[in-house]
Amino acid sequence: MSGARVIALADCQSFYASVEKADHPEYADRPVVVAGDPERRSGIILAACPIAKRYGVTTAESLREALAKCPELVVIKPRMQHYIDVSMQITEIYRSFSDLVEPYSIDEQFIDLTASLKLFGTPREIARTIQEKVRSETGIYTRVGLSDSKVTAKMACDLWAKKNDDGIFELKREEIPSTLWEQPIQKLFMVGNRMTSHFTSMGFTTVGDLARTPLETLKLRMRQKFRRNCDIDAELYWRIANGIDNSPVSPYTHEEAPKSIGHQMTLPRDYRALEDIKIIILELSELVCQRCRSKGYMASVVSVGCQGADFDRPTGFYRQMTMPDPTNATNHVYHWAAKLFERHWNGDPVRKVGVSVTGLEKEGEYQLSLFEERDRLRELERATDSLKRKYGDTVIMRAVSATAAGQARDRAGKIGGHYK
Numbered sequence: 063m064s065g066a067r068v069i070a071l072a073d074c075q076s077f078y079a080s081v082e083k084a085d086h087p088e089y090a091d092r093p094v095v096v097a098g099d100p101e102r103r104s105g106i107i108l109a110a111c112p113i114a115k116r117y118g119v120t121t122a123e124s125l126r127e128a129l130a131k132c133p134e135l136v137v138i139k140p141r142m143q144h145y146i147d148v149s150m151q152i153t154e155i156y157r158s159f160s161d162l163v164e165p166y167s168i169d170e171q172f173i174d175l176t177a178s179l180k181l182f183g184t185p186r187e188i189a190r191t192i193q194e195k196v197r198s199e200t201g202i203y204t205r206v207g208l209s210d211s212k213v214t215a216k217m218a219c220d221l222w223a224k225k226n227d228d229g230i231f232e233l234k235r236e237e238i239p240s241t242l243w244e245q246p247i248q249k250l251f252m253v254g255n256r257m258t259s260h261f262t263s264m265g266f267t268t269v270g271d272l273a274r275t276p277l278e279t280l281k282l283r284m285r286q287k288f289r290r291n292c293d294i295d296a297e298l299y300w301r302i303a304n305g306i307d308n309s310p311v312s313p314y315t316h317e318e319a320p321k322s323i324g325h326q327m328t329l330p331r332d333y334r335a336l337e338d339i340k341i342i343i344l345e346l347s348e349l350v351c352q353r354c355r356s357k358g359y360m361a362s363v364v365s366v367g368c369q370g371a372d373f374d375r376p377t378g379f380y381r382q383m384t385m386p387d388p389t390n391a392t393n394h395v396y397h398w399a400a401k402l403f404e405r406h407w408n409g410d411p412v413r414k415v416g417v418s419v420t421g422l423e424k425e426g427e428y429q430l431s432l433f434e435e436r437d438r439l440r441e442l443e444r445a446t447d448s449l450k451r452k453y454g455d456t457v458i459m460r461a462v463s464a465t466a467a468g469q470a471r472d473r474a475g476k477i478g479g480h481y482k
């Protein structure tokens with residue numbers, strides 16, 4: 063066991079719906095959904111409780127479709143601020159087990175338990191205790207994937223813990239060939255329908271088929287298949303299939319004077335309605351602002367990016383703008399992020415959304431630079447650079463980084479001037 067890490071990915075079951083059920087005991091035995099806008103039948107189901115799911119109701123379908131399957135559905139309007147508060151409450155519970163807790167989405171968090179074993183028991187025992195604590199304090203059921211890296215913990219949760227009776231699964235490194243590799247390729251993290259058919263046509267039907275292919279061979283074959291250099295993608299899939307992920311569980315990406323604070327979210331399905339996407343933007347804005355506030359930063363630039371799910375035809379965009387005043391207030395950041403999105407979105411389906419802020423200054427200090435236009439411009443340019451670095455290096459945001467590069471021509475001043 064020399065030096066191996068113990069990482070947990072804890073996921074809240076049907077998060078929004080579970081929060082509502084915890085607050086409304088009278089709905090305990092009824093099918094409950096949280097929907098974008100209950101008045102609008104075309105609104106999207108944001109969460110469905112397990113009882114609703116038994117009727118065939120699924121996340122991201124329209125309310126109309128859901129009601130056709132289950133007319134007695136209890137439809138609840140989302141209370142995003144409340145869900146964010148509960149999410150923070152759950153983070154605090156995880157923090158009582160480890161100081162290394164990293165949110166992956168509003169209802170999923172990584173916890174590094176390596177240093178917690180001596181205090182709290184075996185990984186499985188800790189997972190059980192966490193489950194019980196979250197359940198008794200919030201009424202929410204968590205499923206916990208355990209492994210020695212983030213990506214394998216994530217798959218332990220998605221592929222097994224969510225289907226187990228006890229909601230816990232430990233994916234051991236030595237058991238990867240007999241467990242993960244036996245799975246059909248579409249079960250691999252990050253592989254959607256599109257990539258499934260590509261991989262299948264390349265002869266990769268199981269995760270093991272992909273994992274056992276030498277990386278250089280895979281790169282070559284993917285180049286031939288897609289007629290372009292996609293080495294980064296090849297390596298990404300290959301690493302996931304082999305469970306290779308050395309990235310740390312980091313509560314904050316940049317502890318010291320961050321260049322930017324951002325969050326992104328992968329959606330369960332394509333989102334097509336502006337109203338639904340705006341809810342995600344609000345959620346992300348809140349997560350971003352919460353981090354700004356806890357660190358004492360104000361931000362002057364907000365950016366929003368999105369990406370489609372189609373690997374062959376990367377869609378999406380990445381845009382930023384200067385806000386009229388530095389801020390860390392959720393409603394301000396949300397206001398500008400949503401405006402920015404609305405202005406640049408061409409209606410393509412969206413699978414991934416990100417919101418981030420740059421031009422960070424310690425609260426109280428920003429007043430000074432307001433008087434110094436040159437400082438301010440320099441600050442903006444630095445912000446653009448750091449965004450380029452950030453997104454250029456991040457595989458997940460690679461499709462939008464192409465657009466970000468085009469942004470280089472947009473002088474910082476022009477961005478500010480254009481939107482002010």
Ligand SMILES: [Mg+2]
Nearest residue numbers: 073074076169
């Ligand atoms: Mg969940």
